[in-house]
Amino acid sequence: MSKPKSTSARTSASDPRTASARPDDTTPAMCFDRATLAYGGRVVWSELSMTVQPGEFLAVLGPNGSGKTSLLRALLGLAPLAAGQLDVLGRPPRRGNPAIGYVPQHAGFDRDVPLRGRDLVGLGIDGHRWGFGRLSRADRARVEAALESVAARVYADAPIGRLSGGEQQRLRIAQALVGDPQILLCDEPLASLDMRYQQEITELIGDWARDKRGTVVFVTHDVNPVLGLANRVVFVVDGRWAAGSTDEVLTSESMSRLYDAPVEVLRVRGRIVVVGEGSGAGFDLDEPHHLPGHVGAHA
């Protein structure tokens, strides 16, 4: 098993088309203007106003079921807004936007699914097109480059169901990046990965964002793995939200206001830990994943 360090992983996939294909840098990557999203009759966030510039790394935080994923669905054009406006790269969201790459939560493939890593990445190029189709030579080269960029070529021909969670997530990132997107949406990409893989995956995403000046929206219940990368944070609870830098949002005052209950935000040895007093405000701090970081879980 070879597991190259990410330093070797980042030297690759330099596509000559990228530099010229970028829009001018004055167009915001995404712009929410009093945007309200309802899901099943419930408002998941209301009147969200926020502008994300190209190259920014936005961490989306909040308890489970707070609408973090809905934010991504709105950006992907899968969930229309109930009110307000949203622009992605200067245009309303639309389904199948090639400028957006998407990395889902690690769910694990069935052991016997007839699919190899390179097939998964290839689907990122042409999986949405009708017909039988076959990748062109140029597209196969792009798949190869994407595999190389996440150091996944060694296991690209193995059945995907037999790979480890970390290896599958690497392939997911290659799949999301093979179309050379400008925005990368990540929905809990670290969930159910162990610490070492978490670090590798965050590094890959951070490297891409820096090298390509890509915009990242990173949904996570634990802010700690991306503390060094996220220059923006939006925290969503019960339709309420707070946005700003990590230092602005992740404070005892702003978190207490969001949760409508006394919450203390502690900084312990470079990590952020959020502690509440109980389940009185509709959240239970004894259950992991409800808050970004939680005592004992990351010891």
Added chain:
Amino acid sequence: MIAQLIHLLGYDFVQNALVAGILVAVVAGLVSRFVVARNMSFAVHALAEVGFTGSAGFILIGLSPVLGLLSGSMLTALLIGTLGLRIRERDAVVGVIMGFGLGLGVLFITLNSRYASEAFAILLSGAITTVSRDDLVLLGIVGAVTLVGLGAMYRPLTFATVDPVVAEARGVPVRLISVLFLLMLAAAVAEAVQVVGVLLILTLLITPGATAERLTAHPGLATVASVGVALFATVGGILLALVTTVPVSVYVTTIAFVCYLSARLFSSLPIASIRRNRT
């Protein structure tokens, strides 16, 4: 025996059976890959059983049983597609529809006069050698439409099957694909019933795909292997039945099962596990 076979191959009904068999096998093998990957065995069962009800109904009013079968399974596919969109509820929806469909089937059988019982026996266990020219034309049209449809949505169907979350994010109309696939599955079921009958339908719509999964992780090769197994079992079964007195479906199910067992055996061999596992 070979001479006898060659002699029989000169007959019209034998040629019809072989052409129909090849057509059905190609459609079934292709569909089977996705049935297995999408966990739709139960739906296959329901489509066939309610197809039987359609057939019985059409016999009752004096219309073609093949057309009845097709109508019954298509209608069932539409119902499953509209009522059971979420995976969680699909099994229950399939069960509910199948229950009612079979109830109707019993009614139609009761209403039919006794002479129709032979037609029912044929439906249940298949009788490819009784396929007429007209049936062949109908099978050909349905098969061609299904093949064209499957070809047209092969890539998005693959994407939506193995990776539905990302497929949706990339703009694949996952729900539409789901309903379209159910309709093609219904057509494939109606075709396969002609060879193996309602009771043995699973052998052509599940075994080939399940066998292929054991042989390769390459998605294209798996599709080819699935079609290959379906063809081998169908054509082999028809030829063997010609020179013996055992019905076609017995041979088809047996050959398919032997293929599956061999694939299981092959995939457990050290050489296969080296190839299938990471290098």
